[in-house]
Amino acid sequence: MELKISVKKRLPSFELDVAFSCSPDKLLVIIGPSGAGKTTIIRMLAGLDKPDEGTITFNGETWVDTKKGIFVPPQKRQLGYVFQDYPLFPHLNVQKNVAFAAQDETCVERLMKQFDIWHLRNRNVAMISGGERQRCAICQNLARKPRVLLLDEPFSALDAVTRKTLRTEIKQLKGELCIPIIHVTHDISEATQLGDELLSVVQGRIVPRWLFQFRLKDLSFRRRAGIEDIWGQNDTYNDNLEVSSL
Amino acid sequence: MDWQPLFLSLKLAAVSTFLLIILAAPLAYALSLARFVGKAFLEALINLPMALPPTVLGFYLLVIMGPKGFLGRFWETITGSPLVFTFQGIVIALLIYCLPFAIQPMKAAFEKIDRSMLESAYVLGLSPLATFLRVIIPNSISGLAAAAILVFIHSIGAFGVLLMVGGSIPGETKVVSIAIYEAVESLAYREAGRMCLVLIPISYSFLLLLNLITRRSRAWS
Numbered sequence: 001m002e003l004k005i006s007v008k009k010r011l012p013s014f015e016l017d018v019a020f021s022c023s024p025d026k027l028l029v030i031i032g033p034s035g036a037g038k039t040t041i042i043r044m045l046a047g048l049d050k051p052d053e054g055t056i057t058f059n060g061e062t063w064v065d066t067k068k069g070i071f072v073p074p075q076k077r078q079l080g081y082v083f084q085d086y087p088l089f090p091h092l093n094v095q096k097n098v099a100f101a102a103q104d105e106t107c108v109e110r111l112m113k114q115f116d117i118w119h120l121r122n123r124n125v126a127m128i129s130g131g132e133r134q135r136c137a138i139c140q141n142l143a144r145k146p147r148v149l150l151l152d153e154p155f156s157a158l159d160a161v162t163r164k165t166l167r168t169e170i171k172q173l174k175g176e177l178c179i180p181i182i183h184v185t186h187d188i189s190e191a192t193q194l195g196d197e198l199l200s201v202v203q204g205r206i207v208p209r210w211l212f213q214f215r216l217k218d219l220s221f222r223r224r225a226g227i228e229d230i231w232g233q234n235d236t237y238n239d240n241l242e243v244s245s246l
Numbered sequence: 247m248d249w250q251p252l253f254l255s256l257k258l259a260a261v262s263t264f265l266l267i268i269l270a271a272p273l274a275y276a277l278s279l280a281r282f283v284g285k286a287f288l289e290a291l292i293n294l295p296m297a298l299p300p301t302v303l304g305f306y307l308l309v310i311m312g313p314k315g316f317l318g319r320f321w322e323t324i325t326g327s328p329l330v331f332t333f334q335g336i337v338i339a340l341l342i343y344c345l346p347f348a349i350q351p352m353k354a355a356f357e358k359i360d361r362s363m364l365e366s367a368y369v370l371g372l373s374p375l376a377t378f379l380r381v382i383i384p385n386s387i388s389g390l391a392a393a394a395i396l397v398f399i400h401s402i403g404a405f406g407v408l409l410m411v412g413g414s415i416p417g418e419t420k421v422v423s424i425a426i427y428e429a430v431e432s433l434a435y436r437e438a439g440r441m442c443l444v445l446i447p448i449s450y451s452f453l454l455l456l457n458l459i460t461r462r463s464r465a466w467s
Binding site for chain 2: 046048073074078080085087088089100101140141
């Protein structure tokens with residue numbers, strides 16, 4: 001059930017060139033500054049963008065092989081993709097949104113109860129909060145029984161408290177699902193809290209030392225500024241610390 | 247008052263609206279999504295009936311649909327009967343005449359739909375056709391309704407195109423606008439006045455409906 005990707009794609013200001021893999025019980029966090037190509041990577045995994053060259057395989061199944069001209073459309077990859085702006089279907093209520101692509105209707109109620117949105121089942125999706133919409137989007141994708149779960153900055157538009165609650169829920173979810181989960185973020189505290197593996201992407205390249213360099217820079221800034229907290233010790237502070245603030 | 251022309255107009259408007267909404271929806275969707283060379287030319291061509299004098303459009307349709315025209319010959323080969331001066335003929339003429347009134351509101355409604363909602367549907371396993379039917383159409387109801395009302399109103403009021411292609415055959419092509427014209431020509435003002443008076447509340451109520459739908463759609467967005 002391993003997901004492997006090795007792709008290149010020409011973007012307007014740089015060439016994206018990455019290769020990595022993610023195993024079923026792991027939550028891989030792709031982190032990097034805004035505009036680094038993180039979303040493009042996840043869109044290529046979902047089949048919404050095509051790489052210029054490279055391969056994507058899942059569990060021995062080829063999704064993309066540019067040399068052989070193979071491209072499996074998103075409909076056939078059976079994956080979950082929670083978008084940054086959680087595009088729910090406005091003509092359906094919360095329950096119908098969750099059940100939209102459910103393979104088994106019985107799991108809809110269970111998932112909605114698990115994510116604490118069952119009481120909102122008859123509500124219009126325009127009438128619920130951002131956190132509730134995001135929970136609904138996660139349930140909608142899980143109801144499809146995905147083989148891979150992709151999360152593209154799912155908490156970026158939420159307040160710090162909701163973000164923290166959802167992080168805990170995702171952490172719990174990771175233990176229950178035995179599928180590769182890829183989470184894109186530019187929030188370092190989110191990455192360090194959630195990820196089993198971290199992948200730093202800068203200007204379309206994997207830069208393993210980038211996070212370390214960033215942390216050193218931040219530490220030296222804090223020392224100069226007289227801030228005592230160091231990484232991971234103060235969640236409230238870290239909740240607001242994002243790479244884009246560099 | 248002879249009610250037959252009015253019923254014929256309503257029947258013609260209903261048939262044309264039904265057919266045009268079905269035929270124009272995929273075309274409007276393709277125009278809202280696709281980027282291709284010459285798109286501006288195609289859109290201008292689709293909108294041409296709106297800018298042309300109806301008699302000019304009617305003249306060319308008469309030529310194309312006549313016994314020597316390609317559409318007329320094709321129709322005759324299949325059905326064994328001519329196309330011009332028939333109910334089917336004026337339906338086809340109206341489909342072309344009203345095409346821009348159907349395309350414009352539908353295209354505007356389709357363009358408003360968030361692209362990420364379509365991508366979400368694809369990832370959730372829906373084919374492009376299923377996405378169109380299960381996501382696009384339900385979220386464009388106001389645009390579809392506006393298109394249907396505009397087409398219906400224009401079909402009721404069409405005159406020049408229908409006169410050129412259909413003439414004035416009672417029960418077949420003599421619609422209310424042509425009946426009014428003929429009544430005035432024969433100085434039957436009372437008869438013409440009655441028919442005109444019946445048309446006003448019909449057109450007014452459809453415009454009112456269009457107004458309500460547009461307001462509701464604005465409130466939603």
